[in-house]
Amino acid sequence: MNWIILIIGGLFEVAFTFCLGKAKETTGGEMYLWYTGFVISLCMSMALLLKATQTLPMGTAYAVWTGIGAVGAVAVGILIFKEPATFLRLLFLTTLIGSIIGLKVVSH
Structure with missing residues (x-):
């Protein structure tokens, strides 16, 4: 259950990045x-x-939370704010996603 809470928290991180981008445009x-x-x-x-870290390891939870925010922010930048989707950006984004999944897999 706390993994779901953590993922939702990461999505709210994407939301605040989106709001920041929209505020800059208005x-x-x-x-x-x-x-x-x-x-x-x-x-x-x-x-x-905070809620998720009550049962999840702090380092793993924080890394996953920030990773979701980073991946989501780049995706929002590419899809909504028309930032460039270069090969290298997508390559490093893919490695970040792999690292997030890896941290989830090796956590107890």
Whole structure:
């Protein structure tokens, strides 16, 4: 169950990265709505990480949580913010995903 909580926390990390990107693109009241989404997503992400680490090893949980956020942020950047999807970026993204899976597999 705590692995699911950790994954959801990682997805909230992706959400706060998305909100930050959208806030950068807007002005006025809409910008503050995106910043509000950023703060809410940040708090949810941290709270879920805290909950997950009650039973999961801290180092593994943190690495998986940040890995989900990093992979998700790059994916959002490529798919939504039209960042380049070069061969090397995708190669390193793939190795990061493999490392996250590896950490999950070797954790007790």
